[in-house]
Amino acid sequence: MKIINEFNEMRQIVKKMKREDLSVGFVPTMGYLHDGHLSLVKAAKVDNDIIVVSIFVNPTQFGPNEDLDTYPRDLEKDQSLLENLDVDYLFFPKVEQMYPGGYGTYVNVESGLTNKLCGKSRPGHFKGVTTIVSKLFNIVNPDKAYFGQKDAQQVSVINRMVKDLNFDIEIIAVPIVRENDGLAMSSRNVNLSEKERQDALTLSKSLNKAKDLILLDNIKKTDIIKNEMMEIIESVDSSKIDYIEIVDMENLESIDIVEGKVLIALAVHIGKTRLIDNIIMEA
Ligand code: PAF
Numbered sequence: 001m002k003i004i005n006e007f008n009e010m011r012q013i014v015k016k017m018k019r020e021d022l023s024v025g026f027v028p029t030m031g032y033l034h035d036g037h038l039s040l041v042k043a044a045k046v047d048n049d050i051i052v053v054s055i056f057v058n059p060t061q062f063g064p065n066e067d068l069d070t071y072p073r074d075l076e077k078d079q080s081l082l083e084n085l086d087v088d089y090l091f092f093p094k095v096e097q098m099y100p101g102g103y104g105t106y107v108n109v110e111s112g113l114t115n116k117l118c119g120k121s122r123p124g125h126f127k128g129v130t131t132i133v134s135k136l137f138n139i140v141n142p143d144k145a146y147f148g149q150k151d152a153q154q155v156s157v158i159n160r161m162v163k164d165l166n167f168d169i170e171i172i173a174v175p176i177v178r179e180n181d182g183l184a185m186s187s188r189n190v191n192l193s194e195k196e197r198q199d200a201l202t203l204s205k206s207l208n209k210a211k212d213l214i215l216l217d218n219i220k221k222t223d224i225i226k227n228e229m230m231e232i233i234e235s236v237d238s239s240k241i242d243y244i245e246i247v248d249m250e251n252l253e254s255i256d257i258v259e260g261k262v263l264i265a266l267a268v269h270i271g272k273t274r275l276i277d278n279i280i281m282e283a
Contacts, residue, residue: 001083003090007098007139010091014052014141022049026142026169028133031055032072032187033081036177040146041085043174052140053082054091056098060106061128067274072190091140098135107134109157109164113252117153117265118276121242129154130161137167144170148177150184152263152278156252176277178204184277191273199236200270203277206232206244210264214283220258222246233268242267242274249280258283 004010014024025048027040044051055078062068075092082090107130108114114126137145147155155173162171177185182204183197192200206229213219213228226244233239247254249261258281265278 001087003092010139017050024050024142026140026145027053028136029055030057031078033078034185036148036185039177040174044146051087052089053087054136058132061125072187106131109160113157113160126157144172146172149173150176188273196238196271199238202233202236207279214258222256238271240269
C-alpha cells in the first residue's frame with residue numbers, strides 16, 4: 001500500500017489508473033478504523049480494480065465544543081489493517097493541504113435534509129461533511145464511493161449532493177457492523193468506560209424493541225414506539241438523549257404512523273461520548 005500525502009500526486013495516480021481502464025473504489029474515513037470501516041473496504045474490493053482509502057479528521061465538520069481534539073487517532077494500526085486488506089493507496093493529507101490559508105469555499109446541501117436529526121444538534125456539521133467529501137471526490141475521482149449506513153443521514157445528504165452537483169460517482173451504502181452484543185461499531189466507542197460501554201447497549205436494545213413493537217405487536221404510532229425506546233435508554237443514568245426519531249426514509253421528515261420504508265434513528269450521549277445508531281424498516 002502506498003501512502004500519499006499530496007493531493008496532486010493522488011490525482012495523477014488516479015488519472016493513470018483511469019487511462020489503463022481500471023475502476024477506482026473509494027472509502028473516505030476519519031481513521032481509527034474498526035470492522036465497520038473494513039466492511040466498506042471489503043465491499044469496495046468486490047466491485048473495483050483499485051482501492052483508495054482516505055484518512056482525514058476533517059475539522060470543518062466538528063462544532064466548537066465537539067471532540068475534534070480528542071477524536072481517536074492511530075495511524076500505525078490503521079495502516080496495518082489496510083495493508084492486510086491489500087488496499088492500494090492510502091490518501092492521508094494534512095489539514096493545511098485541504099484547507100490552506102485563505103480557504104473560503106463550502107458545499108452546503110440546503111434541502112430539508114440537513115437541518116434535522118444530527119443536523120439540528122450539530123449545526124454546520126453536514127456543511128463540513130459535504131465540503132470535504134466533494135474535495136475528496138474531486139481529487140480521487142472514484143467510480144464508486146462507500147459509506148456506512150450507521151451515518152444514515154450522511155448517506156442521504158451525500159446522495160443529494162451527488163445528484164445536485166452531477167458527480168459521476170455511484171454511492172454505495174454498506175450495512176452497520178455491530179459488536180456481538182449489538183453495539184454499533186464506532187471509533188468513539190473507545191472513549192466509553194466499562195460501565196458506559198454496558199450502558200451503551202441500551203441504544204441497540206431500544207432499536208430492537210422498536211422493531212418488535214412494529215413487526216410483532218403491530219404498533220404503528222410513532223409516539224408510542226419512541227416512548228418505549230426512551231424508557232429503555234433512560235433506564236441508565238449515564239444517558240442523555242439528543243434525539244429519537246422515526247422518519248420517512250426518502251426525505252427524513254418525522255412521521256406519526258409507520259408506513260413504507262422508515263428510518264428509526266437516535267443520538268444519545270453516554271457520559272461524554274455522543275453515539276448514533278439506527279435501523280431501517282419496511283412496514
Ligand atoms: O463518516 C465519516 O467518517 C466522515 O464524515 C467522512 C465521510 C469521512 C467525511 O469526513
